[in-house]
Amino acid sequence: xxxxxxxxxxxxxxxxxPKKKTMRTLFIIVVILVILVPLGIxxxxxxxxESEILNPAFSFWQALLPDYGTDGTFGLDPNIGYYxxxxxxxxxxxxxxxxxWKIKVRKEVRTSAIT
Amino acid sequence: xxxxxxxxGPITFIAFWIAMIPLWAIxxxxxxxxxxxxxxxxxxxxxxxxxxxxxxxxxxxxxTTGHAVGGTLIAILLGPWAAVVAESMVLLIQxxxxxxxxxxxxxxxxxxxxxxxxxxxxxxxRIIAGKxxxxxxxxxxxxxxxSYVGISVAAACCGTELGMQPIIYPAVNxxxxxxxxxxxxxxxxxxxxxxxxxxxxxxxxxxxxVIYLQRADPALLESQLRMKFFFLKGxxxxxxxxxxxxxxx
Numbered sequence: 001x002x003x004x005x006x007x008x009x010x011x012x013x014x015x016x017x018p019k020k021k022t023m024r025t026l027f028i029i030v031v032i033l034v035i036l037v038p039l040g041i042x043x044x045x046x047x048x049x050e051s052e053i054l055n056p057a058f059s060f061w062q063a064l065l066p067d068y069g070t071d072g073t074f075g076l077d078p079n080i081g082y083y084x085x086x087x088x089x090x091x092x093x094x095x096x097x098x099x100x101w102k103i104k105v106r107k108e109v110r111t112s113a114i115t
Numbered sequence: 116x117x118x119x120x121x122x123x124g125p126i127t128f129i130a131f132w133i134a135m136i137p138l139w140a141i142x143x144x145x146x147x148x149x150x151x152x153x154x155x156x157x158x159x160x161x162x163x164x165x166x167x168x169x170x171x172x173x174x175x176x177x178x179t180t181g182h183a184v185g186g187t188l189i190a191i192l193l194g195p196w197a198a199v200v201a202e203s204m205v206l207l208i209q210x211x212x213x214x215x216x217x218x219x220x221x222x223x224x225x226x227x228x229x230x231x232x233x234x235x236x237x238x239x240x241r242i243i244a245g246k247x248x249x250x251x252x253x254x255x256x257x258x259x260x261x262s263y264v265g266i267s268v269a270a271a272c273c274g275t276e277l278g279m280q281p282i283i284y285p286a287v288n289x290x291x292x293x294x295x296x297x298x299x300x301x302x303x304x305x306x307x308x309x310x311x312x313x314x315x316x317x318x319x320x321x322x323x324x325v326i327y328l329q330r331a332d333p334a335l336l337e338s339q340l341r342m343k344f345f346f347l348k349g350x351x352x353x354x355x356x357x358x359x360x361x362x363x364x
Contacts, residue, residue, distance in 0.1 A: 017153035040171030063214030097159035
């Protein structure tokens, strides 16, 4: 370990950022899975055919896109609905977490500018 | 593995909400303290990967559904508490937007897939990887076995929670108010259903990515391997101790 790294590890545990290539590979895997997503459509029906007898008192929540858009909501073709669900889901997750990331980056830049 | 609303009675789902609240609080605190800003995009992509992989799901008659989760992978990359946050967030979006997994059963689902799965998977990964070098086969073998066992145990937990329902809430006039199949059905179908299929998918996905990272980005794997995890000491700590000794002499 070089002296420089030693100093860094004293102030803060040295946690390397993921390489750009790592991020790209993982993102490509996500994109490939999104493209293949209709292959997973088989099982969007409830695990039970007889699920209606499972307490109807609990059907209080109306999902935006029930069964990942495969049940014909908005007259969507199941394949299109499933794609839409995958894109919305991935988009919301990346959107929320990357926004938090941007805010954290901006905060760090601001605090380092002050000191 | 997503339990819908109406499958679990109030005693069970309230108990899991109560169990999860402190775990969410700890996870949020841990991440706030230790998650490097530079690593937040990794958490984002990990959660997104977990979301899509769960869309490849198949029904398991006598239980719920089966699919890979990716929770152990997130734990290997960012630690088990990060996996708690990522998986809970994914499950929340699935429940609210797509009706996959219930609102009342969100606590139980988070417990199974967001807590049991990554913690078991990660613990096994760390025990097998031990103090081996990042390039060692022990690292990917640990990832393979850890991810396989982690998801299988989570599936067994899910089966147990479901199978408890006819015991807690027996049939009234021949109709079960909640899940109706006994433990002797729900546990084996969930456990074996995963062990012969989805746990393998989970293990293959996790292992391939870990093997790739062993070559392409070993520093990323190593930094997490060095972290302290309960009785598993971090290598960093050991190195510091080793450095202290000669000074004392």
